[in-house]
Amino acid sequence: MTADSSKNERYNAREAETRWQHVWDERGIYATKNDDPRPKYYVLEMFPYPSGRIHMGHVRNYTMGDVVARYKRAMGNAVLHPMGWDAFGMPAENAAIDRKVHPKEWTYANIATMKKQLQSMGLSLDWAREIATCNPSYYKHQQKMFLDFLKAGLVERKQSKVNWDPVDHTVLANEQVIDGRGWRSGAVVEQRELTQWFFKISDYSEELLTALDTLDRWPDKVRLMQKNWIGRSEGLLLRFMLDPGTAPNKETELEIFTTRADTLFGAKFMALAPDHPLAQAAAAKNPKLAAFIEQCRHMGTSQAAIDTAEKLGFDTGIKALHPFDPTWKLPVYVANFILMDYGTGAIFGCPAHDQRDLDFVNTYGLGNTPVVCPPGQDSKTFVITTTPYDGDGRMINSRFLDGMTNEEAKEAVAKRLERETRGNRPVAQRQVNYRLRDWGISRQRYWGCPIPIVHCNKCGVVGVPEKDLPVTLPEDVNFDKPGNPLDRHPTWKNVKCPKCAASARRETDTMDTFVDSSWYFARFTDPWNEKSPTTPAAVNAWLPVDQYIGGIEHAILHLLYSRFFTRAMHKTGHTGMDEPFAGLFTQGMVVHETYRSKSGDWVEPANVKIDGIGDARHATLATTGEPLEIGSIEKMSKSKKNTIDPDDIIAAYGADTARWFMLSDSPPERDVIWTEEGVQGAWRFVQRLWRMVGEIADVSGPSTRPTEFGPQSQKVRKAAHGALSHVSDDIAKLRFNRCVAHIYEFANALSDAIGEAETAPAPDLAWALRESGDILVRLFHPMMPHLAEECWAALGHKTLVATEAWPALEPDLLVENTITLPVQVNGKKRADVTVARDAGKADIEAAVLALDAVIKALDGKRPKKVIVVPQRIVNVVA
């Protein structure tokens, strides 16, 4: 076959891509109808925050979703594949402060830019369903649901802490607290108590936990992370008597929660959260304690900040009496690592078996007594110094518990104390506790969904009547001063009470942006409904999302909140199901090498020249030749300047090349390293496919399928159907990198076949080559849709490949008559044996023992055993 072809000019990606995008657009082939009778498939990628421009992480995420969407369409499904904007959030306010641009203007400009960028990627999205969460047409429904949740008892107001910047007089997000100081002012942050709105997600702790078992298409690691986050623990509520003379206001007891009642005889101290009522009472009479509690307030509110801070305490002078020995007095401390939110805000400390407690006693010289002896340890010599023992074992130093296992001891303690009563209550009660806290949704910020509440002096908290929704954000705001512009707006918050018409104030807090993203997937099913958040027929037909794809960083919060919100919507009649996402896939990040100059400045990859290989690799500044340090491979970020702009890549190579490369190198759940060589490899493959298809297009095959295929045709057909089988399987399981490898293998086999063919191949081969071409194009279409359309047309088809069915597999072609099995001797491979596909074990064994290599390895001895694993391997045990 000659290489001369009318189609051997290079593929012009840029020209072809915009051309095909117009064709798809004009024919509206990606618009989804809610009355489509075919089996539904809802594929969704986590919608982006409109930060300015799309980044490579978006390209990776949306390409994966698009592959699934296109594959499912080809498989005959009605596919819902929408896109929108998670458009509220702090960066818009930061832009307003830093650049004097209104958050709304900034956000919509970003949306316009990013929409254009996404469109240039050739994604098969139904843009008619586009939503932006900052649009009142979206958030008015969210306000309606807030009020419905309120009526259903799913919302409450309570106190909680925020990071307070005492200089800027503003609430800070955890990410705005750097080393305990405000990011703009540099002032040491304080904790402040505010009355805030909460969704009662903790009502669903058990339900959210047990239902994880039903999510069998979620990654195990995400389910495990959620399980640990919910943190169910079975323990004991236990009332300690206080030594009467020591209590500040004649308090008689202190109630604690423990999961380690077995270690009660190892107790060395009691500890209270700084906010605990008893701590507060003691502080009122002790200025030094009050000062200590004040000091605890100068700590960030994040868990990591609390856990990594030095364990500090203050002895209140109060003594608690041991439940099994009233003469045993334990000192009561206030400690900075005890949380008021968890359990009762008080604990007993057993330093020998808990790291935090041990750190604490080592600071305050309270000592420790081991009470659980690890198996195999001598109880007489077992001591604890710097590492506590938190495993199971036998009880020691524990009076009546001695000799029991620690699990038996837990039971014994519980049984004894729950029978004892003081007042009308038992001294101890078994209790199931959860780490999961209620979801605080109040934010003291402008750019978020207003909470539809009016505060009236007479009527209290009043919901805004439905007819007055949406409560829209005022646009005439300024960001000259720190703090919430809604709060200092001259008129916006002044309203009449909906109940009594007296002067009242609007709630000026807005909602956490996680609320916006907790139901957008439901809104996509009918974004045109102006009357209510969802349309039952649509939402119940489309949900749950069949395949949800997004970053692992959302493994806990976004996904857990959405699971709760869907249940809350169910309870209030907005959905008919509990779980929003039947299938979940979490993809890895896009990372890139970093480069630094001698002076420590980061350098963009575009300005770096790399020479040498392996250890000899070195980098220089392209312009001056100044040597650069090659740094670690890190998540692309503006601060490290290791970003690649998708626009540049699409302009230089086209969207298909970028899409292909994003899928090709790494397993999708793992990080992928962006390299220039990798992109060029993808680009060469695009051109190679185009040339190959051109050569196949020149072959004129018979119009009807031949009845017989010769060896050459058989070989290429096996390659085609083998690839079809693998690629189908790989896409269905989202193993895109393997899918790419199989397409490469098929392309290699096909170019061999083309190379071996005569100028005018026999009809059976010509037919097989054309069949292979048709299969090849449809196989890579989900990944490179523009190139696929161009190739499909080049092969003479008048249809769009985007609307074509997936190729039909001929399974007979995958079956071989003989198989070659590897032969091991003592687990090491020594030879191969080729046998009939259906050969019995005895036949295989005989064939194996006759092999020269086996005879030599056995050296005349009889084999002890021959293990034949059907279709797999033979192992001779000598």
Add this chain to the structure above:
RNA sequence: GCGGACGUGGCGGAAUGGUAGACGCAAGGGACUUAAAAUCCCUUGGGAGUAAUCCCGUCCCGGUUCGAGUCCGGGCGUCCGCACCA
């Protein structure tokens, strides 16, 4: 600190407990070309040997197994999340 993951050639990676290194990249050699680009062909984990072939190799140390990259225990290293970033 707590929770979760990951670790295989020069590089990204492949491998239902069953031939370690598919496929791609990079590198080296060759063909074509006045030359270059592009393209095509060959080689490519390390070591020994003319060769057939053999030995060593999946972060480290142990264990289970006929057989371990894969399972179990203990280390080391890297990364992610931690409730007001999205």
